[in-house]
Amino acid sequence: MFELQVGKLQVASGDEGRVLKEKLDGLEQLSLERLQKWEALLMSLDQIKQLPPAREKAAKVISLSREF
Amino acid sequence: MSRGIHAGPRELKSGYGWLLSGLGQDKAPGVPPEGLPGDGLGKHRAVRVHPALPLKSVQVFKIYHINLGHEIARSSAAAAEFFGACGNPLWSWLSPFRPAPRARPPSRSAPSPPARAASTCPRRLHLPGLHPTPRRLHLPGPGIARPASAFSQALSDGVTALEQFLAAARARPALSGNRALIPPGTLGRSTLYEFSTASPRAGWVSTAQKAQAKIEFEEASLQLRAMDYDAWGALLQSREAPVARQLLDEFVALYINTASSFLEAWGIPPRIDLLSPVMGVAGLRIVLSPTSGGALLSKFATAMNRRGYQVLVDPGAAVHERAMGWLSAELREIAIDPMDLLRAAYSRDEVIRLVSDLTDASVSARLLRQSTGTRLGEVSLHELRHYRTDRKRRLGEWDLFQGEVSARNGPIPGFAPRSAYSDYLSLDELDAYFFETRVLVRRLARVFDLPEGARRNEAAGSLFEDLERTARQGKYIAEHLCKFSGRVRQAIDGGTQVKFWFAYPGGKPAARSKSESSCGVRRLGV
Numbered sequence: 001m002f003e004l005q006v007g008k009l010q011v012a013s014g015d016e017g018r019v020l021k022e023k024l025d026g027l028e029q030l031s032l033e034r035l036q037k038w039e040a041l042l043m044s045l046d047q048i049k050q051l052p053p054a055r056e057k058a059a060k061v062i063s064l065s066r067e068f
Numbered sequence: 069m070s071r072g073i074h075a076g077p078r079e080l081k082s083g084y085g086w087l088l089s090g091l092g093q094d095k096a097p098g099v100p101p102e103g104l105p106g107d108g109l110g111k112h113r114a115v116r117v118h119p120a121l122p123l124k125s126v127q128v129f130k131i132y133h134i135n136l137g138h139e140i141a142r143s144s145a146a147a148a149e150f151f152g153a154c155g156n157p158l159w160s161w162l163s164p165f166r167p168a169p170r171a172r173p174p175s176r177s178a179p180s181p182p183a184r185a186a187s188t189c190p191r192r193l194h195l196p197g198l199h200p201t202p203r204r205l206h207l208p209g210p211g212i213a214r215p216a217s218a219f220s221q222a223l224s225d226g227v228t229a230l231e232q233f234l235a236a237a238r239a240r241p242a243l244s245g246n247r248a249l250i251p252p253g254t255l256g257r258s259t260l261y262e263f264s265t266a267s268p269r270a271g272w273v274s275t276a277q278k279a280q281a282k283i284e285f286e287e288a289s290l291q292l293r294a295m296d297y298d299a300w301g302a303l304l305q306s307r308e309a310p311v312a313r314q315l316l317d318e319f320v321a322l323y324i325n326t327a328s329s330f331l332e333a334w335g336i337p338p339r340i341d342l343l344s345p346v347m348g349v350a351g352l353r354i355v356l357s358p359t360s361g362g363a364l365l366s367k368f369a370t371a372m373n374r375r376g377y378q379v380l381v382d383p384g385a386a387v388h389e390r391a392m393g394w395l396s397a398e399l400r401e402i403a404i405d406p407m408d409l410l411r412a413a414y415s416r417d418e419v420i421r422l423v424s425d426l427t428d429a430s431v432s433a434r435l436l437r438q439s440t441g442t443r444l445g446e447v448s449l450h451e452l453r454h455y456r457t458d459r460k461r462r463l464g465e466w467d468l469f470q471g472e473v474s475a476r477n478g479p480i481p482g483f484a485p486r487s488a489y490s491d492y493l494s495l496d497e498l499d500a501y502f503f504e505t506r507v508l509v510r511r512l513a514r515v516f517d518l519p520e521g522a523r524r525n526e527a528a529g530s531l532f533e534d535l536e537r538t539a540r541q542g543k544y545i546a547e548h549l550c551k552f553s554g555r556v557r558q559a560i561d562g563g564t565q566v567k568f569w570f571a572y573p574g575g576k577p578a579a580r581s582k583s584e585s586s587c588g589v590r591r592l593g594v
Binding site for chain 1: 512
């Protein structure tokens, strides 16, 4: 059960703005961190696709799984 | 959260639509071929998956989700507990659609048990206008949880009722001109339904027309609520499926258009319970059509948002649940042993941890009994991850924005939500996609542990595709969130008025300015 609030919020200053900013920091940090991971993953996948089949590919994938 | 929700690439890959249609591909050697003549099941009969069959297709794992759902849904109390625990507000709406009681007194005309066994299709169904020639229905076997005659009667009644409703709707003059916006028969295809981009026109109609819009919408809603999903599910698996789909397509199109007219005529903001019935239908379509419920709902929400409404949808788990109930019965009927589907080496600990994290103890114990020694597919895990997030939110353990913050129609420059869905659940999706990505990467690594060969290559290829798609979608969500937070921050710094949606766990006090209060606070769920 949760509430959904719809509203216009004046957050020019004060605690409300500060709290919101803190939350935004957290949101942005998390998003950035994951964005970077996904970008790195996509690059790795591209590299893996270029590798010849068999062992090299397997090794790269296994290493990838440890990183992620 | 079918799910849900879940518009975009993941839906396309993970919809339940191909669940049944793709099952035949997963048969192990030695499995009896195809269905029995005339049973209407075709290739869906006797599908079994070899325990050693690795990761060829994800649909194998989705079935577990279905069965898992059924096990929960089998007891309405347990289901209510489960979804209540998840805090899913939709469950209360969906509960009228709980599976019908197993035992129903047979009607007078019901054949005796031996006669039923001999004939599983005792009734002829007339579909006037669509099938001028009466056709014999071929229902899935006799053990689908009801006496065949009562079941067929429900089918017949339901189809007739829907036919009559649609005929009456066709005969009515269009109220707002919206009715033809979604051409019947196009739902479930990859068409993006375009609504008018005009802004809401509150007051564009007379009082009488407003009343008419309300009546039409209520009638459509009543019709939807009266639908027997078990019966329709069976029909959609029978030879009459094209007819049934046509009817349902038309009905869903009508429903959406009617809802749209209603909202527009009354100039009211949509409420989530207006969408729930659509989601119920989507639940069926998740299983039976090439599109997923999430995609359908996202299209609906997008279309409505383009018209200036703020539509939030949560096509999460509960939506799927109703469809799962009957489908699970179907699966049992065609002798699929869930354990056959699940036996393989996988991240058992991960599943157990997730599941035990997910539910309250009583439900958890049941889930664990089923998941021990088994594995879940990554898509199921995606949904379960959403359950888990919901639960954490409900318990106040999820403190980062509660998964929700979204600017809509506000003055934040350049902010153009892709869809209601992507905003509403963006942080939840970030979490779920990340989890899903991790699972996929690990699965890929396990595939490379297999001996080299065609099977490994095939599994790896499929996983690569899934992984890339998931990573791209996750990256998109992450980018979206970064941009969004930047814009909100900019607005705060500039003292701009920000209009946004916030979701809090139950009862969490929120500082409300006067302007907020004037916009109202809505409680979802019951």
